[in-house]
Amino acid sequence: MYLIINCHGCGKIIMASTANKTKSCTHCGAKVDLHGARVLARSSTTTEAVAIIQELKQRKSKDSQVTFKKFRV
């Protein structure tokens, strides 16, 4: 299982495996305690977790056209 969490150091969205208790942020290097972290989403696969992170990032963006781009096939 993977958790999609916010880094308390830089506020960016990162993915962490529940096999670990802490996760070093890939952006700022801060050690994030998974139990204290704000969990945005959960996923069973890395592929899905990456897709969720991308979607969350796009949702944050003010450009709404980007948000729906991936749903156009």
Ligand SMILES: [Zn+2]
């Ligand atoms: Zn960080």
